[in-house]
Amino acid sequence: MEQGGKDNVHFPHRHLLGIEGLSPEEISILLDRSETYVEQNRRADKTTPLLHGRTIINLFFEDSTRTRTSFELAGKRLGADIISMSVATSSVKKGETLIDTAMTLNAMHPDVLVVRHPDSGAVKLLSEKVNCAVINGGDGSHEHPTQALLDALTIRRRRGRLSGLLVAICGDIMHSRVARSNIHLLNTMGARVRLIAPKTLIPPGIERMGVEVFHDMTDGIKDCDIVMMLRLQRERMSGNFLPSIREYFHFFGLDYEKLSHAKDDALIMHPGPMNRGVEIDTEVADDVGRSVIREQVEMGVAVRMAVLELLALNPDNGPDNRGSG
Amino acid sequence: MAAKKENSLAPIAYVNARLLDPASGLDKLGGVLTEGEVISDFGPHLANKDLAKKKDALRDIQVVDCKGKCLCPGLVDMRIEIGDLAATVAAAVSGGVTSAVCLPNTDPVIDDMSVVEFVARRARKQGLAKIYPYGAVTKGLEGEELAELGLLAESGAVAFSDGTKAVADAQVMRRALSYASTFGLMIVQHPEEPSLAADGVMNAGETATRLGLFGIPEEAEVIMIERDLRLAGLTGGRLHIAHVSTGAGIDAIRRAKAGGLNVTCDTAPPYFALNEAAIGDYRTFAKLSPPLRNEDARQAVVEGLKDGTIDAIASDHTPRDEESKRLPFAQAAPGGIGLGTLLAVSLELHHNGHMGLLDVLRLITSAPAGLMGLPAGRLEKGAPADLVLFDPEEGWKVDADALVGKAKNSPFDGRPVQGRVLRTVVDGRTVFEPEN
Numbered sequence: 001m002e003q004g005g006k007d008n009v010h011f012p013h014r015h016l017l018g019i020e021g022l023s024p025e026e027i028s029i030l031l032d033r034s035e036t037y038v039e040q041n042r043r044a045d046k047t048t049p050l051l052h053g054r055t056i057i058n059l060f061f062e063d064s065t066r067t068r069t070s071f072e073l074a075g076k077r078l079g080a081d082i083i084s085m086s087v088a089t090s091s092v093k094k095g096e097t098l099i100d101t102a103m104t105l106n107a108m109h110p111d112v113l114v115v116r117h118p119d120s121g122a123v124k125l126l127s128e129k130v131n132c133a134v135i136n137g138g139d140g141s142h143e144h145p146t147q148a149l150l151d152a153l154t155i156r157r158r159r160g161r162l163s164g165l166l167v168a169i170c171g172d173i174m175h176s177r178v179a180r181s182n183i184h185l186l187n188t189m190g191a192r193v194r195l196i197a198p199k200t201l202i203p204p205g206i207e208r209m210g211v212e213v214f215h216d217m218t219d220g221i222k223d224c225d226i227v228m229m230l231r232l233q234r235e236r237m238s239g240n241f242l243p244s245i246r247e248y249f250h251f252f253g254l255d256y257e258k259l260s261h262a263k264d265d266a267l268i269m270h271p272g273p274m275n276r277g278v279e280i281d282t283e284v285a286d287d288v289g290r291s292v293i294r295e296q297v298e299m300g301v302a303v304r305m306a307v308l309e310l311l312a313l314n315p316d317n318g319p320d321n322r323g324s325g
Numbered sequence: 326m327a328a329k330k331e332n333s334l335a336p337i338a339y340v341n342a343r344l345l346d347p348a349s350g351l352d353k354l355g356g357v358l359t360e361g362e363v364i365s366d367f368g369p370h371l372a373n374k375d376l377a378k379k380k381d382a383l384r385d386i387q388v389v390d391c392k393g394k395c396l397c398p399g400l401v402d403m404r405i406e407i408g409d410l411a412a413t414v415a416a417a418v419s420g421g422v423t424s425a426v427c428l429p430n431t432d433p434v435i436d437d438m439s440v441v442e443f444v445a446r447r448a449r450k451q452g453l454a455k456i457y458p459y460g461a462v463t464k465g466l467e468g469e470e471l472a473e474l475g476l477l478a479e480s481g482a483v484a485f486s487d488g489t490k491a492v493a494d495a496q497v498m499r500r501a502l503s504y505a506s507t508f509g510l511m512i513v514q515h516p517e518e519p520s521l522a523a524d525g526v527m528n529a530g531e532t533a534t535r536l537g538l539f540g541i542p543e544e545a546e547v548i549m550i551e552r553d554l555r556l557a558g559l560t561g562g563r564l565h566i567a568h569v570s571t572g573a574g575i576d577a578i579r580r581a582k583a584g585g586l587n588v589t590c591d592t593a594p595p596y597f598a599l600n601e602a603a604i605g606d607y608r609t610f611a612k613l614s615p616p617l618r619n620e621d622a623r624q625a626v627v628e629g630l631k632d633g634t635i636d637a638i639a640s641d642h643t644p645r646d647e648e649s650k651r652l653p654f655a656q657a658a659p660g661g662i663g664l665g666t667l668l669a670v671s672l673e674l675h676h677n678g679h680m681g682l683l684d685v686l687r688l689i690t691s692a693p694a695g696l697m698g699l700p701a702g703r704l705e706k707g708a709p710a711d712l713v714l715f716d717p718e719e720g721w722k723v724d725a726d727a728l729v730g731k732a733k734n735s736p737f738d739g740r741p742v743q744g745r746v747l748r749t750v751v752d753g754r755t756v757f758e759p760e761n
Contacts, residue, residue: 020535099651119653120537121607140655142537177537204540205531 009033011310014317015127015134018143019184027152027188030306034153037302041077049079054111054312058084059101060137061117066272066297067137067146071114074304080111080312098122099129106130111312115139120177133311141175146307147271148181150299152189154292155226157299158267163190168214168221168262170196170252171230171279174203174241178271179230183209196220198252200241217251217258224262228269229254232279245278255281259290267292334753335385336360340374342391342714346398347687348703357396359710362752367704391714394747397686399423399711401702402667403591403637403693404513404567406488406660407431407456408644409731410447416642416664416730417454418757421713421746424694424701425454425642425664429461430488436461436472438480445481453756455711457699459486462501462512468493471501475508483697486513486567489614489643489659491549493519498553502562511563511696514553516574517615521545526655528601528616536607538654541616543571550574554581557588565696566590568641570615572625579634589696590634593641594663594670595736597626603736609650609657610725611736613641616659630688631679637693640667644732661736665728669742672717676743682717710753719745 011029019027040046056075058068068084075082087101098117105113112133115123120140127134138144156162167186173179173195183206186193193211195202207213214220221227232248242248254268268284268291276282285291311317337359344355344367356371357364370376374388402425407413417425427444429435435444435458448456460482461472474485485505492498492514505512522541527533529540550566554577557564569575569590578590595603595613600623603611611617629635643660650657663670671689674680694702701711725738749757 098653117653119655121655122653124607125651125653140537140653141539180535180537203534204529204542205534208531209535 009310011314014311014314016145016307016311017124017127017134017136019145019148019181019188020143022188024188024190027149027185030149030303030310031153031156033306033310034149034299034302037305038153038157038299041298041302047077047079050309051075051078051080051111051312054080055109056080056082056112056114056308056312057105057110058082058114058137059087059105059116060084061087061098061115061122062138064116064137066300067116070297070300071137071304071308074301074308077301078305078309080308098126102126102129106132111317112308133314133317135307135311138177140177141180142177143181144177145181146300146303147178148185149307150296150303151182151228151269151271152185153299153303154269154296155267158292159225162186165191165225166194166223167191167226167228168194168196168224169228169230170217170220170254172201172232172236173197173206173230174201175233175236176230182228183211194220194224196252198242201236217254218261221258221262224266226267226269227254227259227262229280231271231273232275249278253277253279253281254284256284259284266290269293269296272297334361335387336365337387337389337753338371338374339389339391339396339712339714340371340376341393342396343393344369344396344704345683345686346704347683348691350683351704352683354393356391357704357710357712359750359753362710364704364706364708364710366706394714394716396712396714398690398702398704399713399749399751400668400689401694401697401699402426402640402642402664402689403697404428404593404639405642405664406644407444410456411451412731413642413644413664414448414451414453414456416662416728418749418751419729419746420640420664420666421668421715421749422640422664423454423711423713423749423751424457424699426457426459426483426697428486428488429459430466434461434466435459435482436464436466436477438473438476441477441480441482452754453751455701455751457481457483457697459484459488459513461485462487462492463497466490468497471497471504474501474505474510478508478510483699484511484513484565487515489515491515491517491519495552495556499556499560502556502564503560506560506562509563511565513565513567514549516546516549516553516566516569517541518545518549521548525616526612527604528618530601530619532601532604536604536654543573543618543622546571546615547573547577550577554578554586554588558586564588568593568596568615568639569629569635570596570618570626571622575625575629575634579629579632582634589636591637591639591693592626592630592635593639594667595641595661597623597630598670598673599623599736604654607654609652609654610661610734610738612654612657612659613661613736614659627674627679630674637696638667638671638688639693640664643734644730645734646732650734661734662728662730662732663735665730666723666735666737666742668713668715668746669721669744670737672744673742675717710750712750713746714748715744715746717744719743721745
């Protein structure tokens with residue numbers, strides 16, 4: 001496929017529905033290709049018309065500014081036609097809307113659908129009903145693969161590797177798709193993962209996913225190379241997962257005192273948007289020496305360009321092969 | 326699927342059959358003679374055609390050669406949801422089920438005498454499987470005010486249940502057990518503490534965590550069972566616990582029985598034949614209530630069946646249309662159909678060496694009939710001629726689309742099974758034979 005990008009890289013999947021099941025080689029293909037876009041994105045001319053004439057639809061059943069914008073920019077920089085749709089979700093008949101919307105959009109012959117949905121498994125269900133490549137932009141508490149990829153790219157560029165690093169993921173693991181995708185990716189790439197949260201926010205059986213679970217920040221953070229904070233949703237208070245934000249920050253919010261137990265050069269990450277003073281102290285978040293939170297946003301565009309390119313130009317997703325899997 | 330109705334009811338001799346009657350332990354080559362709608366004779370002396378003919382001078386006797394296959398009382402299914410009535414009774418007889426008890430979560434709810442009579446009358450008109458209704462424990466299944474248990478029983482409700490909703494309030498359950506015992510009526514509980522199950526859509530554990538789905542802990546069932554056992558002890562009420570699915574829940578019942586409490590329970594084929602792995606990648610046909618549990622729980626259910634703690638098997642037939650299943654897992658309706666696979670999946674207990682053939686059949690004939698007080702499930706002179714002829718060995722693969730009935734939501738879709746219904750007889754009439 002001569003139009004297929006800068007060299008003949010082949011990502012052997014039709015969709016990107018999750019990190020679980022990807023091999024280290026496949027993850028490396030995505031990260032290596034993302035690297036090339038990091039450089040391109042820092043130039044004055046940021047576009048390559050690799051996806052000229054292709055149509056990408058962002059289909060968001062859940063509010064999102066960052067992820068949607070990041071995909072939009074990624075598509076535009078590849079020369080694709082990209083539109084974003086926000087679908088209002090009535091709580092009653094969400095699912096009907098999902099299948100109906102999928103069929104409607106499918107009839108418009110998009111090349112890639114980027115889908116975010118509040119229900120775990122919804123993106124997979126939708127991928128079974130359409131003929132184009134589908135990228136999971138976050139489904140329920142299940143997976144958010146491009147977030148894990150951009151986190152990995154950020155770490156790899158800073159530390160030169162993933163394997164052997166000790167990574168702490170802290171906060172609302174229970175409801176977090178970011179945590180699950182990161183656990184799969186980091187384990188696959190040979191990093192060690194620790195989870196730190198109060199017991200109400202640790203889902204049952206998660207230790208069988210190859211992680212160590214801690215309930216004390218100081219113990220959990222000790223000697224870590226990376227401290228990844230998760231966003232705490234305030235509605236968790238009403239579900240009695242936690243008594244108060246004050247108490248949560250006291251025990252699990254990242255401040256300099258807790259951070260002092262990590263390695264001296266430990267990096268601080270957060271998928272955004274941050275709740276300053278809830279899961280992370282404002283000064284820590286803004287510490288340019290330690291926090292790579294803004295870099296994560298930058299890497300996000302590069303990763304999404306790589307994923308869009310590799311899926312859109314995957315010959316398995318060509319018009320001749322559509323509907324075959 | 327040919328559902329034949331013969332107008333004339335000449336005497337029919339079913340000969341050359343492996344005759345099985347779980348209630349009496351009969352397992353011999355024999356035959357059954359039906360006259361009109363009832364069994365007039367049965368036993369080894371009717372084994373072959375000549376004997377059957379000689380037996381008496383009945384003219385116009387029809388002879389059905391069973392070719393050595395198994396002939397036993399029609400199956401009794403103590404819990405189904407009725408859905409589309411005509412489709413459901415057709416599905417029942419295709420599975421060898423001749424009597425079934427339907428949950429009261431119909432529209433309208435069976436919490437009023439007129440509805441009891443209406444359901445029974447409509448089912449009779451179909452002339453296929455006999456449908457008996459549960460009455461609601463509480464008005465509108467709302468768990469607050471007792472329904473008219475006594476009057477409902479007089480009009481034909483055979484037992485009482487709030488369907489797939491637990492009677493959650495302990496005081497309401499206490500009063501229900503107590504009041505029902507005035508009339509000797511049985512309360513059937515869906516054992517699930519609703520507040521623990523509220524956000525859950527499958528069994529809690531590693532699989533749910535991987536899939537990003539909220540789990541229902543086994544304790545939701547165990548707590549409700551333990552509470553109700555106490556309330557049964559307190560009131561002397563007659564408690565039956567539906568579809569038990571957890572080892573600890575079964576243990577609690579085992580201990581209560583050993584302590585002399587008059588309590589019974591049942592389970593459904595998914596809970597001894599499947600585990601949560603059947604959900605795979607969000608298969609909504611495997612979303613059930615109670616949820617499929619882990620492998621340890623499945624094995625505990627098999628043990629409960631083997632040692633007699635579990636008294637019966639019900640299909641839990643729950644028809645759901647495509648629209649309610651083709652949804653993201655959390656939004657999909659729970660429930661699976663089971664009438665067409667009740668026999669074959671139950672026979673796995675026999676084929677896997679866990680139980681004898683008669684013991685398995687007892688759990689789907691005389692045992693549930695006894696619990697529900699139905700005139701069914703055993704071979705008796707003068708009893709309704711409800712029979713099923715089946716080949717316990719014949720293998721087939723469950724194809725949800727090919728099952729009789731409207732709904733296709735079988736959790737066993739694609740499963741290879743052994744045991745095939747060859748003929749179903751209701752009130753002396755053959756109402757089902759497979760097409761080939």
